[in-house]
Amino acid sequence: xxxxxxxxxxxxxxxxxxxxxxxxxxxxxxxxxxxxxxxxxxxxxxxxxxxxxxxxxxxxxxxxxxxxxxxxxxxxxxxxxxxxxxxxxxxxxxxxxxxxxxxxxxxxxxxxxxxxxxxxxxxxxxxxxxxxxxxxxxxxxxxxxxxxxxxxxxxxxxxxxxxxxxxxxxxxxxxxxxxxxxxxxxxxxxxxxxxxxxxxxxxxxxxxxxxxxxxxxxxxxxxxxxxxxxxxxxxxxxxxxxxxxxxxxxxxxxxxxxxxxxxxxxxxxxxxxxxxxxxxxxxxxxxxxxxxxxxxxxxxxxxxxxxxxxxxxxxxxxxxxxxxxxxxxxxxxxxxxxxxxxxxxxxxxxxxxxxxxxxxxxxxxxxxxxxxxxxxxxxxxxxxxxxxxxxxxxxxxxxxxxxxxxxxxxxxxxxxxxxxxxxxxxxxxxxxxxxxxxxxxxxxxxxxxxxxxxxxxxxxxxxxxxxxxxxxxxxxxxxxxxxxxxxxxxxxxxxxxxxxxxxxxxxxxxxxxxxxxxxxxxxxxxxxxxxxxxxxxxxxxxxxxxxxxxxxxxxxxxxxxxxxxxxxxxxxxxxxxxxxxxxxxxxxxxxxxxxxxxxxxxxxxxxxxxxxxxxxxxxxxxxxxxxxxxxxxxxxxxxxxxxxxxxxxxxxxxxxxxxxxxxxxxxxxxxxxxxxxxxxxxxxxxxxxxxxxxxxxxxxxxxxxxxxxxxxxxxxxxxxxxxxxxxxxxxxxxxxxxxxxxxxxxxxxxxxxxxxxxx
Amino acid sequence: xxxxxxxxxxxxxxxxxxxxxxxxxxxxxxxxxxxxxxxxxxxxxxxxxxxxxxxxxxxxxxxxxxxxxxxxx
Numbered sequence: 001x002x003x004x005x006x007x008x009x010x011x012x013x014x015x016x017x018x019x020x021x022x023x024x025x026x027x028x029x030x031x032x033x034x035x036x037x038x039x040x041x042x043x044x045x046x047x048x049x050x051x052x053x054x055x056x057x058x059x060x061x062x063x064x065x066x067x068x069x070x071x072x073x074x075x076x077x078x079x080x081x082x083x084x085x086x087x088x089x090x091x092x093x094x095x096x097x098x099x100x101x102x103x104x105x106x107x108x109x110x111x112x113x114x115x116x117x118x119x120x121x122x123x124x125x126x127x128x129x130x131x132x133x134x135x136x137x138x139x140x141x142x143x144x145x146x147x148x149x150x151x152x153x154x155x156x157x158x159x160x161x162x163x164x165x166x167x168x169x170x171x172x173x174x175x176x177x178x179x180x181x182x183x184x185x186x187x188x189x190x191x192x193x194x195x196x197x198x199x200x201x202x203x204x205x206x207x208x209x210x211x212x213x214x215x216x217x218x219x220x221x222x223x224x225x226x227x228x229x230x231x232x233x234x235x236x237x238x239x240x241x242x243x244x245x246x247x248x249x250x251x252x253x254x255x256x257x258x259x260x261x262x263x264x265x266x267x268x269x270x271x272x273x274x275x276x277x278x279x280x281x282x283x284x285x286x287x288x289x290x291x292x293x294x295x296x297x298x299x300x301x302x303x304x305x306x307x308x309x310x311x312x313x314x315x316x317x318x319x320x321x322x323x324x325x326x327x328x329x330x331x332x333x334x335x336x337x338x339x340x341x342x343x344x345x346x347x348x349x350x351x352x353x354x355x356x357x358x359x360x361x362x363x364x365x366x367x368x369x370x371x372x373x374x375x376x377x378x379x380x381x382x383x384x385x386x387x388x389x390x391x392x393x394x395x396x397x398x399x400x401x402x403x404x405x406x407x408x409x410x411x412x413x414x415x416x417x418x419x420x421x422x423x424x425x426x427x428x429x430x431x432x433x434x435x436x437x438x439x440x441x442x443x444x445x446x447x448x449x450x451x452x453x454x455x456x457x458x459x460x461x462x463x464x465x466x467x468x469x470x471x472x473x474x475x476x477x478x479x480x481x482x483x484x485x486x487x488x489x490x491x492x493x494x495x496x497x498x499x500x501x502x503x504x505x506x507x508x509x510x511x512x513x514x515x516x517x518x519x520x521x522x523x524x525x526x527x528x529x530x531x532x533x534x535x536x537x538x539x540x541x542x543x544x545x546x547x548x549x550x551x552x553x554x555x556x557x558x559x560x561x562x563x564x565x566x567x568x569x570x571x572x573x574x575x576x577x578x579x580x581x582x583x584x585x586x587x588x589x590x591x592x593x594x595x596x597x598x599x600x601x602x603x604x605x606x607x608x609x610x611x612x613x614x615x616x617x618x619x620x621x622x623x624x625x626x627x628x629x630x631x632x633x634x635x636x637x638x639x640x641x642x643x644x645x646x647x648x649x650x651x652x653x654x655x656x657x658x659x660x661x662x663x664x665x666x667x668x669x670x671x672x673x674x675x676x677x678x679x680x681x682x683x684x685x686x687x688x689x690x691x692x693x694x695x696x697x698x699x700x701x702x703x704x705x706x707x708x709x710x711x712x713x714x715x716x717x718x719x720x721x722x723x724x725x726x727x728x729x730x731x732x733x734x735x736x737x738x739x740x741x742x743x744x745x746x747x748x749x750x751x752x753x754x755x756x757x758x759x
Numbered sequence: 760x761x762x763x764x765x766x767x768x769x770x771x772x773x774x775x776x777x778x779x780x781x782x783x784x785x786x787x788x789x790x791x792x793x794x795x796x797x798x799x800x801x802x803x804x805x806x807x808x809x810x811x812x813x814x815x816x817x818x819x820x821x822x823x824x825x826x827x828x829x830x831x832x
Contacts, residue, residue, distance in 0.1 A: 086786060140806055152791060153802030160780055160808070160817075167813075178812070293812050308809045343808045343816075 005561055006492040007708050010646040013484045014498060015240065015477070024240045027195050027210045028272065035197070036065055038261050038271035039116035040253060041106040041123050042281060043098035046350035046673030047132035047145060050097060050105065050125065057122040058108060063115035066264045067123070068107050070095030073260055078225035079317050080218060080250055083451035087157065087317045089148060092226050092256045097130070099147055099315035100352050101673050102281035104253045109261040109269050132350035134673050136312045137289060139347040147315060147348040154348040156313050157321040161328045163400040164339030169304025173295030175380055179372045181292070182739045183364035185312075185668045186285040186661065187278070188357045189685055190479075192242025194282055195272040198258040202266045208235045211255050214244040214478050215516020218450060220508045222251025223259050234259075238506035244478040245658070246356035247283045249518050250318045279678030283355035284668060286323045286346075287312040290368050292331070300380055300387040304339040307331050309365075313346040314353030319360065319518070320346050322447060326361020326606075330719075331369045332399065333362075333440035334410040334612045335391040340399070350673050356518060358655060359718035362441055363662055367740055370437035370723035374730060384436050384727065385421075388614065389414045392438075403604040407703035407711065409638025410438065413613045416697055417636045421616055424634065424695075431621045432631070435727025438614045441716030442607030443706065444521025446600045455597035456521075458512025459529040461490060461537050463592040465584050467562075467577040469494065471533075472504045474514035475526035481647035482522045488643055489527050489707050493534035494541075495559035495576060512597065520712040523643060524609060525598050527707035532596025540592050544583045545574055600705075608705040611712030613637035615656075615720035619728040621735075626748030628729060630660060630692045633721070637696065639713035640703040651714030652696050659721025661686045667741045734758075761830040767793050771831060776814075778828060779821040783808070797823050 018024040055067040070093035081087035094103050106123050110116035131145040138144055139154040147154050170176055196211040207229065213219045216236040224231045241248070254271040261269040273282070288311040295304040309327055313320045328342035357363070377387040392411045398404040417436070425434060444456070460472040471490050477483040483505060487498045494500075504510060514526055542557045545564040549557075549572065556567040565573020583592050600608045618632040635652055642648050665684040669676040677683045702709035726737050735750035762771050763778045767789045772778040782790055783804060791801045799820065808816030 084786065140802065142802065150788065152800075153806070155802060155805055157786070158783060158805055158809075160784065162780075291810075291812070306812050308812065310809055341814070345805055345809045 004492055004708065005495070006488045006498065007643055008641065008645065011484055011488060011498065011644050012646065013481055014487050014503065015483055019240070026192055026240045026242055027197055027212045028192055030197050030210055030239065032197065032199055032268040035268040035270055036109040036111060036261065036265060037113045037116045038107055038109045038258050038269045039120050040104040040257060041120045043094065043101060043103045043105055045098055045127050045129050046101050047130040047147070048098050048127035049130060050094060051128050052126045053106060054124040055106060058119040061115060061119050061122060063111040064108060064119045065111065065267065066109040066261050067119065068260060068264060069093060069105065074228040076226045076228045078222045078251060080319055081317050081321050081449045082221065082225065083449050086150065087321060088225065089316050092260060100350055102352060103315070104257065107257040107261055109265055132673060134349050134351060136310045136347040136349060139349050140310065140345065147350060151348060155345055156317060156348050157324055157346040159324045159328055159344040161342040161402060162340065163402065166304050166306055166339045166341040169339030170295040173303045174298040175376065176293065176295045177372070177376055178291065178293045179368065180738060181290040181368040183288050183290060183367060184739065184741050185287040185354060186357060186666045187668055187683065188245035188247030188284065190243030190245055190247060193273045193275065193278050194248065194252050194254045195270065196255040196258040197268060197270040198262040199268040200262040200266065206233045206235065207259055207262065208237065209255060209259060210237050210239055212241050212248060213238055214248040214476050214518055216474055216476065216506050216508050217513050218249060218516055219251050219255055221450065223256055226251065226256045227260055227263070235509040238476055241476070241478040244517065245358040246360055246518060248478070249356055249516065250283060252282060275680065276678040279683065280675045281352050283318055283353060285357035285363065286320055286354035288327070288364055290365065292368050292372055294372060294376060296376055296380065298380065300377065300382040300390045302335055302337055302391045305332065305337050306341045309344040311344065311346045312354060313348050314351045315348060316353040318353045318355030320353060320355050322449065323356060323360045327365045329402065329606055330362035330440065331365035333610070334393045334438050336393055336397060351670065358658055359441060359715050362716070362719045363659065366437065366439055366719035367723045367726070370720065371726050374727045375736065385414060385418045388436065388438050403606040405610055406705065407609065407640055407701040408612065409699045409701040410612045413636040413638055413699045416699055417614045417616055417634065420634055420697060425618055429620070431623060431732050433619060433728040433730065433732025435617050435724040435731060436614060437720035437724040437727065439716045439720040440610045440612035441712050442519050443524040443609040443611065443712040445519045445607055446603055446605060450515065452513065452515065454513040456599045457514040457525040457529040458595070458597040459526065459533040460512060461533040461594045463537050463580055465581060467496070467500060467580045469496065469501045470504060471501050471530065472511045473526060473530060474506055474508065474511035475522045476506050476517040478517050480517065480651060481644060482517060484647060485523055485527065485643045486530055489530045490534045492708065493531050494538060496562055520611070520715040523710050523713065524706045527710060528598035529596045531707045532598065533594040536594030536596060537592050540583055541579050544586060545579050548574065548582065603705065609640065609703040609711035611637065611639045611716050613716065615717065615724050617721065617724040617728045619725055619732065621729055621732045621747065623733060623751055626744035626751065628664065628742060628747055630725060633692050633694045635694060635696050635717055636699055637717060638699045638701050640701055640706050640711035641709035642698055642700065642713060643708070643710050645698070648713045649696055652717050653694050655714050655718040656694050656721050657686050657691055659718045660725060663722025663725045663740050664742055761832065763824060763828040764831050766828055775825040775828065776817060776821045778824050779817040782820060782824070783816065797827065799823065
């Protein structure tokens with residue numbers, strides 16, 4: 001029997017019914033009385049000086065209530081890397097020059113969307129085009145155009161990681177190989193577009209914002225920095241969010257402009273992006289050039305690894321500087337690497353900026369590392385599973401000065417995978433192949449570039465006289481199911497059911513700070529805060545029960561299944577509800593309140609815990625057309641103690657779809673900085689009917705840092721799909737790829753080249 | 760044993776290679792300008808570091824720092 005009543009039980013989402021019946025309210029659905037509609041005029045140039053802006057005709061249009069340019073705004077620069085002022089480089093509207101096609105220059109508020117759009121058409125902007133640069137290798141050259149003053153050679157950020165003696169490691173290797181990759185971008189492609197409703201109260205000077213965001217706190221800071229307001233005067237409320245996938249961490253132009261237009265007009269203002277704006281002017285996965293050198297012994301043991309990365313940062317910083325760090329980290333996982341050197345540079349280019357997307361830092365780098373490892377295994381005559389087993393991290397593994405891995409189930413995952421593949425995929429037909437890729441990812445980052453003085457996550461639990469519980473937390477459910485995980489953790493700790501808990505999520509005015517949903521941080525970090533808050537309440541209830549029992553202090557009490565009782569004599573105890581009543585009486589009639597918080601300390605530089613595993617893809621290649629069919633996928637995942645298996649399964653399926661899309665078809669085509677396929681007609685996603693079956697095998701471990709042993713689940717699984725697919729093609733037809741997006745023409749070309757070499 | 764002090768800030772390091780790593784991790788103009796006084800280019804050092812395997816950028820700077828960085832006990 002499980003020691004838990006709630007944790008680990010497949011649980012339908014607490015907000016699932018509201019979502020599937022259409023009752024759930026998203027910012028997109030919201031209106032307020034007297035609301036205005038905002039629209040943005042965007043730059044048609046990738047790099048240009050703004051010579052003049054004439055808004056007079058737009059201002060005359062009946063129904064237009066405000067027209068603002070960059071010069072009207074308070075001029076605050078903002079961004080997520082606010083601890084480093086020069087990297088907080090975003091503006092509400094471009095003031096002196098534009099740096100990418102689609103950068104907003106003017107914002108309009110009008111009584112209808114149609115009038116706002118007409119007003120936009122009436123604005124005349126004179127630009128002086130400047131030379132632009134789109135490729136990171138060009139941007140870093142001495143004669144490249146300067147995108148931001150003070151950033152020599154467009155170097156936005158650098159990162160160096162080194163441990164061991166890399167040169168000695170290569171010297172001692174029996175086999176050394178170098179590979180160079182170009183990894184292309186990917187749009188997060190969430191269903192709900194960026195949109196914000198802002199309402200400013202001129203009397204109090206306070207602003208309330210509802211937005212589709214992954215972090216109400218980051219948005220509160222972004223708006224207050226941009227508009228030079230007191231942080232506490234900006235209240236952000238996150239309604240239901242229709243997906244983020246990393247693309248909604250930054251404060252985007254919808255939020256700051258809706259807020260400023262509301263301040264100007266004294267009326268609520270709503271800005272909703274359309275899909276074309278999403279593709280041209282919101283954040284996407286960081287594209288990069290990557291060189292990787294690996295040294296191994298004859299038996300396949302990795303002795304040294306060296307990685308060089310230049311990322312295509314785009315025009316601003318976003319979370320791209322964090323991506324650079326994570327890229328250099330997760331390319332080492334989940335393998336023991338005794339000697340390692342990494343250098344990364346992020347360059348500014350005249351494109352929409354690249355930032356965080358699901359599995360950021362890991363998805364492109366794992367592609368390079370895992371395909372290279374298969375090539376090395378092939379050359380050394382070692383089985384792909386065996387080479388991974390030989391190098392797999394073990395519990396307690398430490399990369400000096402960088403990270404330490406406590407719970408670590410990669411070895412049992414590999415063993416399980418080997419067994420399952422042998423059972424399931426007994427026969428391969430002609431031109432079918434099996435590819436493997438191992439993966440790992442963080443359970444929240446130990447980074448404070450946002451420069452918060454608060455705990456990384458806080459929660460408050462209030463128990464009412466009838467035993468119902470109000471749980472207040474700022475953590476963000478963006479569709480990944482954290483609302484359900486929050487309630488399950490609180491219920492388990494208090495020994496009650498999820499139906500006893502009312503969740504009050506994601507409002508900066510009523511909840512304790514949480515840094516938001518990115519890097520798989522909510523389960524571990526917010527989960528710990530909730531567990532601590534509920535634990536405070538539990539302590540009070542246990543004390544009351546102990547007094548009523550009159551038992552010796554050495555006897556432990558259990559709080560479970562709505563009872564509080566002696567652990568060794570379960571028949572001696574009380575109903576949870578009765579104890580709550582007594583506790584409130586003894587507390588001068590006040591409800592019992594618990595507050596908990598969590599900030600990682602002494603957990604290395606990256607994360608307190610790492611989820612990991614291995615994925616296998618079976619694919620068939622058509623040698624005549626280059627078409628690849630993904631036939632089947634098996635994922636073996638160690639995510640510690642799974643909190644909600646139903647939610648985890650859904651996330652694994654979604655992240656696998658995204659990972660295979662990165663590998664197969666998702667391609668943001670650009671020409672001179674312009675996105676050529678800004679719609680779901682031309683930007684190809686893997687659709688439900690194209691998805692293979694996905695078998696998920698859970699290999700549980702217990703991470704001492706996570707709530708009930710939980711850690712990252714199912715963000716890591718965005719990474720292995722593309723390299724496992726590339727490896728499957730490699731094993732099927734021998735074609736090698738040093739980039740993602742394996743469209744039929746690319747596969748066919750590689751097959752032909754391979755055939756030529758073979759002749 | 761002598762330690763090396765960064766010529767531009769208060770960072771002290773026991774190893775001139777380590778100091779070079781610190782130096783190239785800084786994004787302020789003070790550090791970049793000091794490189795220019797030594798005939799070095801920040802961008803060139805970074806470019807070496809990220810386009811070629813090995814540690815050419817750091818090694819080049821470390822050599823200069825070994826001579827030029829103030830020594831402290």
